[in-house]
Amino acid sequence: MHVASSYIPTKQEAQATWGSNFSTLITATPALYGLSAADASIIATATSAFTTALNTALDPSTKTSVTVAAKDTARANWLTVVRPYAQQIAGSPGVTPDDKIALGLNPRTSTPTPIPAPSTSPLLTFIAATPGQHTLRAADQNTPDTRGKPAGVTQLQLYRFIGTTTPTGPGDADFYGVFTKQPMAVNFVSGDNGKNCWYWARWQTRTGLVGPWSTTIMQVVIAP
Numbered sequence: 001m002h003v004a005s006s007y008i009p010t011k012q013e014a015q016a017t018w019g020s021n022f023s024t025l026i027t028a029t030p031a032l033y034g035l036s037a038a039d040a041s042i043i044a045t046a047t048s049a050f051t052t053a054l055n056t057a058l059d060p061s062t063k064t065s066v067t068v069a070a071k072d073t074a075r076a077n078w079l080t081v082v083r084p085y086a087q088q089i090a091g092s093p094g095v096t097p098d099d100k101i102a103l104g105l106n107p108r109t110s111t112p113t114p115i116p117a118p119s120t121s122p123l124l125t126f127i128a129a130t131p132g133q134h135t136l137r138a139a140d141q142n143t144p145d146t147r148g149k150p151a152g153v154t155q156l157q158l159y160r161f162i163g164t165t166t167p168t169g170p171g172d173a174d175f176y177g178v179f180t181k182q183p184m185a186v187n188f189v190s191g192d193n194g195k196n197c198w199y200w201a202r203w204q205t206r207t208g209l210v211g212p213w214s215t216t217i218m219q220v221v222i223a224p
Helices: 012-028 037-058 065-090 097-103
Strands: 122-130 133-140 153-163 174-179 184-187 196-205 217-220
Touching: 012 037, 012 065, 012 097, 037 065, 065 097, 122 196, 122 217, 133 196, 153 184
Parallel strands: none
Antiparallel strands: 122 133, 133 184, 153 174, 153 196, 196 217
């Protein structure tokens, strides 16, 4: 599990405060965080070295290029030490969210919430019927005045049936393609001239889950 850099403050003084709290709590009860006394000692040593070097570099009476360089080295070492421990604790299911928060970590679940199948259907509309092409647009049934997709949906599946007899439903249709952007262009061949084209569509998530079918729409095909 990755621990975002925002867990640790960006300002060095704030980092020292964060580190002192992190080290103090772990030193008091390392087992609470799945660590050992040896781990706590490693964290405490690095934290103390950084804090001491920082105070020396900030004090006008002791601030020199040498003490500033020493502070930078101690800080880099401290970050190298605490980040892996922070990652380990943040990802541990054995540490409660409250205990993670007390350390200055943001609790995260190790298992993402799965995106369910869409529960709504698209509303298809014709934009234009030109020689050799139909242009369509889709909106969700719950938000017919906008072009946005439902939450979790990445694309639209479009099916069509070309003929002179009315199909019974989307089961008679052929898959035409998937669309992520609008408007949607549907192309025809010369043999389709004068026939009717019925359309159905449904939403699809990134993992392939699909929602209910749209209602059908129909338009005559104009010769290319």
